[in-house]
Amino acid sequence: MAENRASAYTEGVPCWMDAQLPDLEAGKRFYGELFGWSFDEETYGRSVLARLEGEPVAALAPKTDGRMPTVWTVYFAAPDVRALAARIGAGGGQVVTPPARVDDLGTAALAADPEGAVFGLWQPGSHPGFGRRHEPGTFAWVQLYARDTEAANAFYGGLFHGALFGPGAEPDFGRAAVSEVFPAEMPPHFLVHFRVADLGAALDTVGRLGGRVQVPPFGTSYGNVAVVVDNQGASFAVLQR
Template sequence: MAAEPEGTPCWADATFGDLEGAKRFYGEVLGWTYGESLPEFGNYTQAHVDGKAVAALMPPVPGQEVPAAWCLYFASPDAAATAAKVRENGGKVLVEPMQVGEFGTMVLASDPGGAAFGVWQAGTHEGFEARAVPGAYAWAEIVTREPEKADAFFPAVFGYGAKRMDDDAVDFALYDLGADPLLGRMKMTDDFPAEVPPHVNVYFTVADCDAAVEKAKSLGAELKFGPMTMPFGRFAALTDPQGAAFSLIDGTTTEGEKPKLKDLS
């Protein structure tokens, strides 16, 4: 498998104070099994579906208290060059380019509105080994209070085309690399409490959204929105028992016509 084109969402991981609790939760909700934790890399633990890597979980760095959260990584052929573009376009580099053994090189950054994300220059680890099957990554959205900044920043850094949904009721855009959309951007409304920071919302595929939501709730997750059926699938937004935001989607259950889009370039 070749490394993904620049700007393609290629990997997701999350930090949890209770790593074993997170493994149990996502194992039951998404059917994940786990590889061995890697102590030389901070007990980084890959999650698998049918033997294919789909995400990873890890504990915080000792001595650091960080909120539980998912991080989405975008592919880059040159992590240092992408870090420079992040700075040039008003973002922040939170972790400078760092080689992770033979696996690749990572950067952690945030856009001008404060949404954190990762950059991944592949070595032996090229990213998701499965997508859009139950338990695997499906989609992601930049959730921000400053959509205009996101709509300028991400196309400048990753070369995206950007199109805004032609709907006065919602401020939503789609980013692409010339073909199908790769990423969404949603403006945070007053429905989001002030303490909720801008973030990247990661969606995982499930076979039955309603059943998966009920399972997640029974294990301590909090339902934030949905389940709701739209032209792209039936989805729900939740926070897991440790407070990390994520979404579930069944892409086979759809309703309505896909919205019209207006080019932002």
């Protein structure tokens, strides 16, 4: 369990994720049944921690503004979040939400790359990130769907000092052209993948809980994937390896 209970993540490694939802209680019911999560009674800020077998795996938060998207956001580890935020602008991206402390848990920021794909940065305090990953019901992968994949390589390779897409990169983050999976007009975006033991059973459960399949199962180099939408409109992928 040592790999899953990672106490620290190197710069540029996906280390956390959260969902902004209109109805937090509905989200707890949906993801609790789909992935077997339990939820803390106590909140930090307005967010609630989701746990699998006692370890933190994600957070759900109620949307404070109806104009905000209903979406899953991935956070990349940032040992020095303010220095990293400064490099985003230099690389042609934009800081959407400046670094801010989240109680004693850490410091978070939101950013967008040059094509507009939104992602988070996380500098840990008492909360290093995922307590479990790479197993059913937890984070398995995040895919960037970009229009210009070479430009994405250059931006993220420069931002995280070559930590991604290159030799030795931790196999948690990939990139592909939007048109490989989605209609060409789909905006560039990150897609969080959850590992499941049985892809067909997971899709049946998503449908029963009021979600829907957005992209039917297809094969990738990292497993069989389907893209789904939850019962409130947040897209994510389920992955069977």
